[in-house]
Amino acid sequence: MxxxxxxxxxxxxxxxxxxxxxxxxxxxxxxxxxxxxxxxxxxxxxxxxxxxxxxxxxxxxxxxxxxxxxxxxxxxTTNKTDFFREPVHFDFLQTYILPELIRASPSRPLKVWSAGCSSGEEPYTLAMVLQEYAETHPPLNYSVMATDISTQVLNKAITAVYSEERIAGIPMTLKRKYFLKSKDAVKRTVRIVPHIRSKVQFARLNFMDDVLDVPADFDLVFCRNVIIYFDKPTQEKVINKLCDKIKPGGYFFLGHSESITGMTLPLQQLKPTIFRKI
Missing domain, CATH: 1.10.155.10 (Chemotaxis receptor methyltransferase CheR, N-terminal domain)
Known part of the structure; x- marks a missing residue:
């Protein structure tokens, strides 16, 4: 056969x-x-x-x-992702959230969690956005934790090598600053620069675990285009677990096609897919 x-x-x-x-x-x-x-x-x-x-x-x-x-x-698992996907989130982060968080705690390191990070594009985008802001607003320090259930995509994320096509839409100034070009003219790949790689820590995590083995003091949690694969009761259960890991007054981001309508969650909506923990 x-x-x-x-x-x-x-x-x-x-x-x-x-x-x-x-x-x-x-x-x-x-x-x-x-x-x-x-x-x-x-x-x-x-x-x-x-x-x-x-x-x-x-x-x-x-x-x-x-x-x-x-x-x-x-x-x-399905692993579709892009650099700077849903850019309105990163604009809101830079113009509204980061100034507020720094005013509240100017010397405390900012902790961010990319929950469902796939092959790394989202957490590396976050690190680039935070790095850009830090350079004009010292003394901002930050770290990004990135988790996924798939070991396959986590290994790719840790390697941080991507085809040139994956970064085609990124502004040239950021490309030059944050990506190293391969010397192999045939493969045409790029790699995230060491400083940005050092800011992101990867780990395997299953949202269905009774207890999520991550810290409980994140300022920002991004969980975008992940819960669409769960049914409604599971979505509510998972988001509540994630909210347990966000500091009071911290922020939670969902994907544009996702909704928390009808769920009991400790979140206040600021924008269609941007929330503050209450």
Whole structure:
């Protein structure tokens, strides 16, 4: 049997999708069966299995739970991101939030969390924005924590190497200042400069953990285009966990397509997707 044509039964899909939802909060309705089947073909190939029954038996075995679940989740998660995505957030950060936070605590380091950081574009953008502000408003000091559930994208983020096309929309002044060009004329890649890399710390985190193992004193939390993969009750539960990690008076950012309407949260809306913790 050709393993690239292995078919996933409804029972196998239900078993996998229920596990993924219960453990990671990601909802996979029946219409996602073809997508899941397609993405997991790579794992069947790597493990030399010819059926999804074999794969399920292994994934839920004692060995599989230790070695296979993370590669599975890496393939299931969607990781679309860009530098300076949703620029209105960064404009509001520079013109309103940073001046206010610095007035309130001029000597205290600013702590920022990119929750669901994907391959690093968001936390590095935050570091660049904060660095630009710090240079004209000393003595601002800052750090960025960045977390994601996917080890695959975290490894890419830590490496901080991107194709030149990924930074095409960034102003030339920032490109020259914050990106190093590869000497390889064929690959045409860039790398984030060491100073900005040093400002960002990466870690793997599952929002479904009972306790999120991160500090509880962030000034800013960005969780953009992440909760769209959760159902409404899970969204509310996750955002409340994130809010527990924000200082009173700190700020929370969602993606433009996300909403907290109907949720009970300690947040005051300032803009459609910008909130202050109350």
């Amino acid at each position: 050709n393993i690239f044509q292995a078919k996933m039964s409804t029972a196998e899909f239900n078993k996998l999708s229920t596990f993924i939802y219960n453990e990671y909060g990601i909802k996979l309705p029946p219409v996602k069966k073809t997508m899941l089947e397609s993405r997991l073909q790579k794992r069947l190939h790597a493990l030399q299995f010819s059926t999804f029954r074999e794969y399920c038996d292994f994934a839920f075995s004692n060995q599989g739970k230790h070695t296979e679940i993370i590669p599975m989740i890496d393939l299931v």
